[in-house]
Amino acid sequence: MGSQSDWETMRHATAVLEKLAVAHEVRIVSAHRTPDRLADYAKAAQGRGLSVIIAGAGGAAHLPGMCAAWTALPVLGVPVESHALKGMDSLLSIVQMPGGIPVGTLAIGKAGATNAALMAASILALADPALGTRLAAWRAAQTAAVADEPTR
Ligand code: RP5
Known part of the structure; x- marks a missing residue:
C-alpha cells in the first residue's frame, strides 16, 4: 500500500488472505514518497518467490501502474477512497493503464x-488444489450465509 493511511482499506485484503491461509507480506511502498523502495520491491518480487502483488493506493495513485512497469507478475490494483474525490481519482489513475502494462483493477475501497x-487466491489456486478447496469452501459459506428472507 502507498501509505499507512491505506491500511484501513487494505486490512480487508489481509483478512481474506489470512482466512484462506495464503502466505503473504504487507508493506508500505509509496510511488511518490519512496520511489526507490518501490523500484527495488517490484524488481525483486519475482526473484523472492512472490506470485501476485496487490497494490492499494489513493489519490494520484501511481503505485499499481509503476509496480506493473517493474515486474511481469500479476498486479491487482485497489483504488483507496480519497477524501477529496471519494476514490474516483484513485480509480481512474489505476484503471486507465495504457495498453501493454496491465493492472487488474478492483472496486474502490x-x-x-x-x-x-479473492482474485489473488483464484490465481494461486490454479497451481494449488488445496487452496482451491479452501476457496470453494469460503464461497460456499458465503452462499450459505445469505438468508432466504429478510429479517423484519
Ligand atoms: C497515496 O496518497 C497513498 O496511497 C495514500 O492513499 C495517499 C496519501 O498518502 P500519504 O500522504 O499518507 O503519503 O500515495
Whole structure:
C-alpha cells in the first residue's frame, strides 16, 4: 500500500488472505514518497518467490501502474477512497493503464481490497488444489450465509 493511511482499506485484503491461509507480506511502498523502495520491491518480487502483488493506493495513485512497469507478475490494483474525490481519482489513475502494462483493477475501497485478495487466491489456486478447496469452501459459506428472507 502507498501509505499507512491505506491500511484501513487494505486490512480487508489481509483478512481474506489470512482466512484462506495464503502466505503473504504487507508493506508500505509509496510511488511518490519512496520511489526507490518501490523500484527495488517490484524488481525483486519475482526473484523472492512472490506470485501476485496487490497494490492499494489513493489519490494520484501511481503505485499499481509503476509496480506493473517493474515486474511481469500479476498486479491487482485497489483504488483507496480519497477524501477529496471519494476514490474516483484513485480509480481512474489505476484503471486507465495504457495498453501493454496491465493492472487488474478492483472496486474502490473495502470491496476492492476484499476482491483483490479473492482474485489473488483464484490465481494461486490454479497451481494449488488445496487452496482451491479452501476457496470453494469460503464461497460456499458465503452462499450459505445469505438468508432466504429478510429479517423484519
Ligand atoms: C497515496 O496518497 C497513498 O496511497 C495514500 O492513499 C495517499 C496519501 O498518502 P500519504 O500522504 O499518507 O503519503 O500515495
